[in-house]
Amino acid sequence: MDAARAAKRVAGVEEVSILYRRTKEYMPADKEEFDNAMKDGIKFVELINPIDYMDSELLCQKMQLGEKDQSGRRRPVPVENAHEKMKFDSVIMAIGEEVDKKLLRDNDLDFVEGKLIFNPETLETSIKNIYIGGDALRGPSTVVESLADGKKAAESILRKEGISFTDIPDVKFEKQERFHQLITQQGYLKQEKEELHSLEEVSGESSRCLQCDFLCAKCVEVCPNRANVLLNFIDEEHPFENDFQIVHIDNFCNECGNCATFCPYADGKPYKKKFTLYSNRTSFEENSNDGVLFDGDRFYTKFVNDYYEGIIEHQEIQWKNPPKEDVLMKIEFLIKKIKEITV
The missing domain is CATH 3.50.50.60 (FAD/NAD(P)-binding domain)
Incomplete structure (x- = not known):
């Protein structure tokens, strides 16, 4: 499909x-x-x-x-x-996926009657201390199944080494002593608010922010068809709140909903809401997404149900009917960047 x-x-x-x-x-x-x-x-x-x-x-x-x-x-x-x-002009063989047994055999893993030898209780293979799981073992599987295999293999390794979760050392954490060391390290999320005593500490505390709204890009990472692309404006003066913008590619998307599943925002559906690069007039007219369609140097764009068109030559835009000033710069930046990466 x-x-x-x-x-x-x-x-x-x-x-x-x-x-x-x-x-x-x-x-x-x-x-x-x-x-x-x-x-x-x-x-x-x-x-x-x-x-x-x-x-x-x-x-x-x-x-x-x-x-x-x-x-x-x-x-x-x-x-x-x-x-x-x-x-037919072209034929695509869409016959599903399976384990690459040649890869496993090339790494000296043993098979019997075409089936990989492994311990189902520990996931250890015929080679000592080599474990297998996820798609390499099952073929196409779910993230949950792969995580379960990873957990089973990790627990098997711990048992083999004679280590249990109860053996994890109880390290006493001197909170006040460590506070000044931790405050400037990004990625540590404290459960309680601390009193800050200097401007240096305040500055350090702010630098710990993970900037989730600054760069999320989950929809870029999880799309199997690479239909969501990250545009980087970090080295440019731009009109956006964030230095990174996501553009959706219409003809790469099959609306599987993966990006919507992983989107952390309420009612987040990137494939339906992101500025979209269209490949044909029909999709441009029928789809509700804001976006742009290129036809040589000419382009057609829509934003909040308003349609515009113009010509882009040498990264300069000449509008036939320019949008309002409050959105003009944003649209121009997106169109120029998209044109730049698609040439």
Whole structure:
């Protein structure tokens, strides 16, 4: 679904189809992702299995459903002497993910009948003191499962070394003595307010601020498609409250909602709220996000439901209908920076 929806957003792409050897009923894709793909205008062809591609022609084997397999899904069975040819400019193999066994074998980990040898209780592999977990063990898995594996492996190592959590030394913390050392170190979050006795201490205390509103960028880090990009204005005089701004790339986004899940702000949905770089006129007109669409040196932009256009040459903007003064500089800075990094 990710590959199909991303392909649909590429400039010049007219039609995208998903070919699947079973029926929709047995498709492992998330229902919301499937529904969104259909809304994007992607065609779904079921009971078809690609077997060869040459000269923009895809040769497919027609399939039918047989008995259930180990996964509980009905097995796809080829229909004898039933083939179909389809015309496609490009073909993307979207066959999921699996563990890179070659990498593990190259590092001398042992397998039996294609299965990795490891202790399920400790996660220790066939090589002493080498542990495995997460996607390297399971294939595609969740963050929670990977964290659980990490915890299990860590506890196994501690047990092996004869260390328990009760053995952690009880270090007496002389709060008043350490206060002056800690006050200038960023990253320490005190639970209680302390009395500050000098201007130097006040200055040091303020420097400990983690500046969460200054740079968050969680939506940049968690996006699997890299659809959120961090723009750095730190060395420029700019009209923004913060030196860093996030720009959303429309044709990279499949609306998976990852950025919304991790956004620390109330009702934060970066893919729906960030200034957006559009790749085609249709998305620009249908999407509600503020953003910009480039057409050579000409650009079209919208901000709070108002539309503007102009020309940008050598990083200088000539407006056909400039926005109001209070937002003009912000829009110009964003457009220039986006144009700069997309050239």
